[in-house]
Amino acid sequence: MDSILPGAVSAFWLGILTSVSPCPLATNIAAISYIGKHVESSRKVVLSGIFYTLGRMIAYIGLSFIIIAGLLSIPNVSFFLQEHMNKFLGPVLLITGILLLEVIPFYLPDILPQEKLNRLAEKGSLLGAGLLGIIFALSFCPVSAALFFGSFIPLAVKHHSEFLFPSIYGIGTSLPIFVIAMIMGISAQHAGKALNNITTFEFWARRITAVIFIAVGIYYLLIYLFKVSL
Numbered sequence: 001m002d003s004i005l006p007g008a009v010s011a012f013w014l015g016i017l018t019s020v021s022p023c024p025l026a027t028n029i030a031a032i033s034y035i036g037k038h039v040e041s042s043r044k045v046v047l048s049g050i051f052y053t054l055g056r057m058i059a060y061i062g063l064s065f066i067i068i069a070g071l072l073s074i075p076n077v078s079f080f081l082q083e084h085m086n087k088f089l090g091p092v093l094l095i096t097g098i099l100l101l102e103v104i105p106f107y108l109p110d111i112l113p114q115e116k117l118n119r120l121a122e123k124g125s126l127l128g129a130g131l132l133g134i135i136f137a138l139s140f141c142p143v144s145a146a147l148f149f150g151s152f153i154p155l156a157v158k159h160h161s162e163f164l165f166p167s168i169y170g171i172g173t174s175l176p177i178f179v180i181a182m183i184m185g186i187s188a189q190h191a192g193k194a195l196n197n198i199t200t201f202e203f204w205a206r207r208i209t210a211v212i213f214i215a216v217g218i219y220y221l222l223i224y225l226f227k228v229s230l
Contacts, residue, residue: 003159004164008164008165008168010155011156011166011169011172012169012171012172013209014148014155015168015170015171015172015175016172016173016176017205017209018144018169019173019174019175019177020198020205021141022143022202023139023141023142023143025199025202031052031129031132031133031136045182047126048126049181050178051129051133052130052174052177052178053133053177053178055130055131055133055134055137056134056136056137056173056174057133058130058134058170059133059134060166060173061163061166061167063138063166064156064162064165067153068156068157068161072160072162085154089217089220089224090217090219090220090224090225091221091225092150092154092217093150093220094213094214094218095217096146096147096151096217097212097217098210099142100143100207101210137173148169151213152165152169156169179194180194
């Protein structure tokens with residue numbers, strides 16, 4: 001339990017950081033515009049937020065399960081990861097931290113252009129909100145890809161968590177949009193202020209996390225790869 005709790009907290013934090021990163025935040029704003037269609041009904045706003053959250057959870061659980069179960073189901077790969085995971089974490093965390101700081105330009109092709117995402121956000125029902133959650137979760141950009149593949153997947157593999165950590169990560173990625181949906185049920189004006197606060201929070205949270213990742217990455221490199229005694 002003691003070893004699982006820090007990992008679970010890390011998964012939750014990575015999920016929140018993924019959600020408020022610039023690219024996912026843009027897709028979440030599109031989701032908010034979808035949820036805002038039901039702003040006249042607080043109940044529908046909250047239900048849309050719940051379905052959107054479930055959609056993101058399903059997407060991340062499914063993708064994580066395929067990757068993690070695939071890696072752990074191959075005996076040689078599983079044994080190799082158990083023995084050498086800490087050696088890989090050093091460079092992975094270091095590279096992820098650099099990508100989070102956006103020191104090195106890195107681009108990924110858009111799976112769905114923003115215009116199509118906005119059109120999707122204007123259609124559908126409660127099930128449409130769930131579908132949006134799935135689609136938006138899989139629309140990776142450099143920062144979200146670095147957080148998911150570079151930080152979360154190694155974390156889940158290290159803890160052999162095929163379901164629990166992906167679920168926690170999925171909740172973290174959906175929490176900001178769900179909170180805003182709840183606020184929209186009360187006041188759309190308050191929701192706009194919440195978005196501004198999230199943008200400010202993301203600016204500092206991403207940079208602080210990047211510095212921590214780089215520091216831990218260097219530490220892991222020195223201890224596990226270069227065998228330096230500190």
